[in-house]
Amino acid sequence: MRNIDGVVENGWELVADTFRANFREGKDLGAACCVYVDGRAVVDLWGGLADRAKKRPWERDTVVAVASTTKGATAMCAHLLAERGQLDLDAPVIRYWPEFGAAGKEEIPVRYLLSHHAGLAYVDTTVTFEEACAWEPFIRALEAQKPLWTPGTEHLYHAVTYGFLVGEVVRRITGRSLGTFFAEEIAGPLGLSAWIGLPEEIETRLALIEAAPFPYNSMEDLVADFAKLMRLDPAVAAALVKDVYGPGSAFMKAGAAGGLTEENVQSRTYRAAEFPAANMFTNARSLARMYAATVSAVDGARLLQPDTVAAMSVVQTDRTRMHGVPAELLPYTKNLFRMSLGFWRATPPIHALLGPASFGHPGSGGSLGAADPEARVGFGYVTNLWAAALVDPRAIGLTAAVRKCLG
Known part of the structure; x- marks a missing residue:
């Protein structure tokens, strides 16, 4: 078993045992887990390898890409502006970003950007990876595009466009890019090791991503697992997998926006750019601390007030x-995507977080940042062994252990 370092307070041993078991069972290569309660860290663990080839250990200050867990941080930037009275979530986007109003988008309110209702889940023209990294070409494409559906009537995960949409509103209001605003208004004041757009000097602290073996031997096995998780008839589960997640689906098009490929997201170019939906680099301690600051004071500072949360x-x-889902399958989609204004809500069993009031955001590969206002908990888990499972058992097991420790 890989060496595990860190601290665990009395009463929280189950979280540590679960974390160690992930390594013992071959589920993790390098990872970190942190739990804050009432603004104080009660679990702060890390271990394994940051780089398998070089046998470089995962250190206390190691950071790693967390994919869509980034979206939670981006949403917090918007809500911080709303709390300060600089952003009205019910105002039309054009109040802050006039050019957005082209092609029938003049009435879309800001809240639709945060809740994935805007009808801009992907761009219907080609925007290359280089153009997306430059920011402005992607913004111009979004400005010109007609919504894919009548905004506010349907929803679909805006996997990549989310960050550009929310990020441009933040930029228009503050004159700062989303990454800069996050660094100056959230990461800096809270003392986080977290960046949206990674500085080159942090590269030496970066864990290298590996793809875990695909967990299913066949499509039939995947469908069977999905049916069990969602308590669906196998035939319904098979249809949902095909129509919602299959090749050519709107969901898959959304994920490929901006020319993102496996090769591109491993590049220094991608790490240096700002993709505020997908390219934050951080550790579990910073995720837990950031979320903790939304539900309690952390070292005397609170990020967001209770009414905002x-x-x-x-x-x-x-x-x-x-x-994009056929009418006959719509009744079965209600628990596939349960989104608030920028955050997944607790949706057993797919995104079970901490409790019924909890909120957070997972990321492709397995990372998770979350908070529970009732228990005043902030949680973070990051990993460099990215899994392709429908439900990542590592984060789910760790949050289950947190719930047990809370009693």
Whole structure:
């Protein structure tokens, strides 16, 4: 078993045992897990390898890419501006970004950007990876595009465009890029090791990503697992996998926006650019601390006030249909995507976080940042062994251990 370092307070041993078991069972290469309660770290663990080839150990200050867990940090930037009175979530986007109003988008409110209702899940023109890294070409494409559906009537995960949409609103209001605003207003004041757009001097601290073996031997095995998790008839589960996640689906098009490929996301060019939906680099301690600061004071500082947290946690997607899904399958999609204003809400068993009031954001590969206002908990888990499972058992097991420790 890989060496595990860190601290665990009395009463939290189950989280440590679960974390160690992930390594013992071959589920992790390098990883970190942290839990804050009432603004104080009660679990802070790290271990394994940051680089398998060089046998470089995962250190206390190691950071790693967390994919869509980035979206939670980006949402917090918007809600911080709303709390300060600089952003009205119900105002049309054009109040802050006039050029956005082209092609029938003049009435889209800011909240639709945060809740994945804007109808801009992907761009329908080609935007190369280099153009996306430059920011402005992607923004111009979004400005010119007609919504894929009537905004506010349907939803679909804006996997990449989310960061450009919310990030441009933040940039228009503050004059700072999303990455700069995050660094100066959230990461800096809270003392986080977290960057959206990684400085070159941090590269030596970066864990290298590896792809875990695909967990299914066949599509039939995947469908069977999906049916069990969602408590669905196998035939319904097979249809959902095909229509929602299959090749050519709107969901897959959303994930490929901006020319993102496996090769591109491993490049220094990608790490240096700002993709505020997908390329934050951080550790578990910083994720847990950031989320803790939304539900309690951390070293005397609180990031967001309770009223802001309550408003941003209200589920938005329960009143609209999922885009691109045949009508006969719509009744089965209600628990596939339960999104508030920028955060997944607790949706057993797919994204079970900490409790019914909890909110957070997972990332492709397995990372998770989350908070629970009732228990005043902030949670973070990061890994460099990226899995392709429908449900990542590592984060789910760790959050289950947190719930047990809380009693």
